[in-house]
Amino acid sequence: MIVCEDLVRIYRGDGVEVQALQGLTLRVDEGELVAVVGASGSGKSTLLAILGAQDLPSAGHARVAGRDLAALDRRGRQAYRRNDVGFVWQQTGENLVDYLSAAANVELPMLLAGGRGRRERRRRALELLDLLEVADLADRRPQEMSGGQQQRVALAIALANAPRVLLADEPTGQLDEGTSAEVLEAIRTVNTELGVTALVVTHDRAVSDHVSRTVQIRDGRVSGEVVRHGTEHHLAEEFTVLDKVGRLQLPQDYVERLGLADRVRLTLEPDHVQVHRGDSDRADDDTADDGPGSRPRSDGRHRR
Numbered sequence: 001m002i003v004c005e006d007l008v009r010i011y012r013g014d015g016v017e018v019q020a021l022q023g024l025t026l027r028v029d030e031g032e033l034v035a036v037v038g039a040s041g042s043g044k045s046t047l048l049a050i051l052g053a054q055d056l057p058s059a060g061h062a063r064v065a066g067r068d069l070a071a072l073d074r075r076g077r078q079a080y081r082r083n084d085v086g087f088v089w090q091q092t093g094e095n096l097v098d099y100l101s102a103a104a105n106v107e108l109p110m111l112l113a114g115g116r117g118r119r120e121r122r123r124r125a126l127e128l129l130d131l132l133e134v135a136d137l138a139d140r141r142p143q144e145m146s147g148g149q150q151q152r153v154a155l156a157i158a159l160a161n162a163p164r165v166l167l168a169d170e171p172t173g174q175l176d177e178g179t180s181a182e183v184l185e186a187i188r189t190v191n192t193e194l195g196v197t198a199l200v201v202t203h204d205r206a207v208s209d210h211v212s213r214t215v216q217i218r219d220g221r222v223s224g225e226v227v228r229h230g231t232e233h234h235l236a237e238e239f240t241v242l243d244k245v246g247r248l249q250l251p252q253d254y255v256e257r258l259g260l261a262d263r264v265r266l267t268l269e270p271d272h273v274q275v276h277r278g279d280s281d282r283a284d285d286d287t288a289d290d291g292p293g294s295r296p297r298s299d300g301r302h303r304r
């Protein structure tokens with residue numbers, strides 16, 4: 001449903017060049033709920049602006065719901081943004097028109113798209129508000145709601161025209177921890193109940209608890225992925241750069257988690273290299289048939 005291939009976005013200005021995306025590749029299947037997590041400045045908003053057809057990549061391809069975003073003209077972009085994707089932004093106030101009730105806010109995108117009568121618009125608005133557990137607030141205006149309630153209404157607005165894809169930029173950025181968890185669960189509800197493919201962009205790593213897959217980005221490219229099985233988190237892979245002389249930098253969380261320090265032990269396997277703590281036991285110490293070129297023991301002494 002979402003395919004990004006080698007996306008590059010370079011901002012130029014005042015003789016300075018910023019490479020916000022540096023070859024980002026990402027696939028999200030239909031019906032998936034995926035989080036993109038990265039520190040400030042890692043390129044999250046740039047990615048979302050491209051996926052939202054508000055910006056174009058300097059190089060690479062982006063396809064959403066079967067549409068090549070670079071090929072859309074102005075009308076095509078408008079239709080895409082109105083019908084194919086729904087957005088939720090960080091600023092709770094930005095998602096809602098402050099002088100309209102929650103229900104009228106949800107009806108507005110349907111009114112702009114045309115095709116649905118007044119009763120049908122109202123029926124759908126109430127149905128969506130009900131799914132998001134804010135049906136009792138249908139007649140309230142934004143300032144009469146909490147931040148979490150506003151984000152639930154914002155989700156209903158984003159889904160009003162039944163988009164195939166939901167894009168959320170830091171949807172919990174202004175909320176406390178508990179409310180954030182509730183809003184992320186609400187996104188999960190619409191993902192499972194309506195089958196909408198959802199991409200949530202955030203700096204909050206706790207999002208991994210609420211999505212099936214978390215993609216990490218660093219310096220404008222994908223640096224790793226966490227896949228969730230039930231309550232278990234499995235770090236699927238992490239990418240790093242090997243320099244010309246063979247040095248590589250291990251991710252800090254790997255170093256901390258495994259207590260790697262100073263001297264580490266490398267073992268060459270047929271198709272990969274393992275990295276162990278320098279003081280760890282060698283699994284094969286007792287069984288290995290020491291051939292020529294015996295390796296140093298973990299205590300630094302040679303076997304023979």
Ligand SMILES: Nc1ncnc2c1ncn2[C@@H]1O[C@H](COP(=O)(O)OP(=O)(O)OP(=O)(O)O)[C@@H](O)[C@H]1O
Nearest residue numbers: 011018020038039040041042043044045046047203
């Ligand atoms: N219009 C622009 N002109 C120049 N540089 C920009 C522009 N927009 C973003 N950048 C730069 O591109 C890089 C990526 O920015 P981006 O906003 O995508 O990051 P982000 O991960 O969303 O950060 P945050 O979490 O702080 O919003 C940053 O170095 C930023 O300064």
